[in-house]
Amino acid sequence: MNEQVKQALIAKLTALADDELILAHRDSEWTGHGPILEEDIALANIAQDELGHATVWYGLRSALDGSDPDRLAFFRDAGEFRNCEFVELPRGDWAFTMLRQYLFDVYEALWLSAAARSTYSPLAEAAAKVVREERFHLQHTQAWVERLGLGTEESRRRIQAALDEQWGYAQQLFVPLPDEALLVAEGIVPDLAEVKEAWLERTTEHLRKSGLELPLQPGYQPASRQMHTEHLWSLLAEMQSTARWDAEAKVW
Amino acid sequence: MTPLPSADQVWQALAQVPDPEIPVINVVEMGIVRDVRVEGGKAVVTMTPTFSGCPALHVIRENLEQAVRGLGFGEVEVRTVLFPPWSTDSITPEARAKLERYGIAPPRPAGEVGLIELELEPVRCPRCGSLDTSVKNTFGPTLCKSIHVCNACREPFESFKTL
Incomplete structure (x- = not known):
């Protein structure tokens, strides 16, 4: 692998890991606050899985450049994170959280299914592992979208509002990184345009079936992962506080 | 030596x-x-x-x-190592029997799994053996278990997720 491809792969793995880490943190904010105990547990499980996936991607990056996953997670400032804005938006209400997780789960499951055929075997192997876990998320969040969309007038209003707000942000998942084309050309990562097509087909069908209307205007669509909303700063202040107070802490 | x-x-x-x-x-x-x-x-x-x-x-x-x-x-x-990915099919038959005696319904054969196929086959109650059970939560106290209830003996129980 030449240096340029390697750097592109490091950037891609960082973006993948950061998406999972930040989304996991947003989900974990519901721990102890879920609408019912079972859902509290379910979302905590999902958050834990996403955190596990972040560890996998940081681990693959580490194998390429020797970076320390803990340093990356806890000691980078917001401007150095490469997650999309979609995952850093505040958790909102239950409908907002469930819809975001659903839209992300469909994307992740499709991306991983394609990445399992990567020509870079460490990535192919990790994707084959992680995709098996994603099924449980998708099963869960897909049911929630339907339940809220076809539930009461209030639940429908809330999830429709979430969809109107998120639809544009979600599109950033499919914006390739500056050098991602190099990786696609070598068969290392899937082409995001193809993943997007499958994602649009699947989500559109399910959202409509759930009584929701797709926004006519997609709204704000962030384009660069170098840019973040103000919300990432406060998220990191909380997530990183313990590690920054006492980096050597063995017992938190 | x-x-x-x-x-x-x-x-x-x-x-x-x-x-x-x-x-x-x-x-x-x-x-x-x-x-x-x-x-x-x-x-x-x-x-x-x-x-x-x-x-x-x-x-x-x-x-x-x-x-x-x-x-x-x-x-x-x-x-x-991550590959080949661990599957519940790797759990030995003896361990499955132990799980069931312990009160955890063992996983079903996983084989090749579809993307979002729902688990349609009923889970057998590890206490009374009834197949008349319902899923209460696909997520349980640990990542690898789901929560069910038996409609026959009314007992809640855990099941090892088929992965």
């Missing part, structure tokens, strides 16, 4: 290490120990995680290392 233990003896020692979250079965029966090699004075154990976010992973790794060190190896290396 006493000769170093063989790979077989290492396997036997590993079979004494319980799964931290399901202590009735050991890590070998769980199918997470992939390989054991004895090279010179060193033992190399290769393992694979169940769920990638499993919080018991580092405990398992430490316990494996400790069990092997106890045999007299100066150096023990525990390697982690």
